[in-house]
Amino acid sequence: MFDKKSIPEITITPAKSGDFSITKEGNSYFLHKNDAQLMQLNIKSLRENKEQYACYDLAYGDVLITGLGFGMLATWLAAKPEVTSVRVIEFSQEVIDLFTSSNPVSDKITIELGDAKIYATNDKFDCIFLDHFPDHS
Numbered sequence: 001m002f003d004k005k006s007i008p009e010i011t012i013t014p015a016k017s018g019d020f021s022i023t024k025e026g027n028s029y030f031l032h033k034n035d036a037q038l039m040q041l042n043i044k045s046l047r048e049n050k051e052q053y054a055c056y057d058l059a060y061g062d063v064l065i066t067g068l069g070f071g072m073l074a075t076w077l078a079a080k081p082e083v084t085s086v087r088v089i090e091f092s093q094e095v096i097d098l099f100t101s102s103n104p105v106s107d108k109i110t111i112e113l114g115d116a117k118i119y120a121t122n123d124k125f126d127c128i129f130l131d132h133f134p135d136h137s
Helices: 047-051 053-058 072-078 093-100
Strands: 015-017 020-025 028-033 036-042 061-066 083-090 109-113 127-130
Touching (some): 047 072, 061 072
16 A cells, blocks of 8 residues: 655755756656656655556565656665665666756665666566656657
8 A cells, every 4th residue: 555654755956957957836846858848746746656656566676667767766666675676777867967966876776877778688677667758758
């Protein structure tokens, strides 16, 4: 069952890095690439957290995630005792910079710059969650 207390705090700071920017309007934060909105996070309704709860509920062991976004899912999974490690494949260094400039990164999290469409590894994962924008726009 979704428990609001299980969500670790992340810091989202309005900022710009390259073509990417984070803005805030009311209770919502937005991630844009140029003028295209990629993500929204409403900190009051927690709608986005509830949408990703299935990932949190299922996660255990070594986890692979495609797409960092605001870092919410990676941070949340890393806080779960049953999760050993979280590897995030993120296409944009700017998105990585926006997250890491405002948040400490758990020792359980590794963020790799790469394209999920062509990512290959011999590593094994217990859970894989696809959460990226296939066209990167």
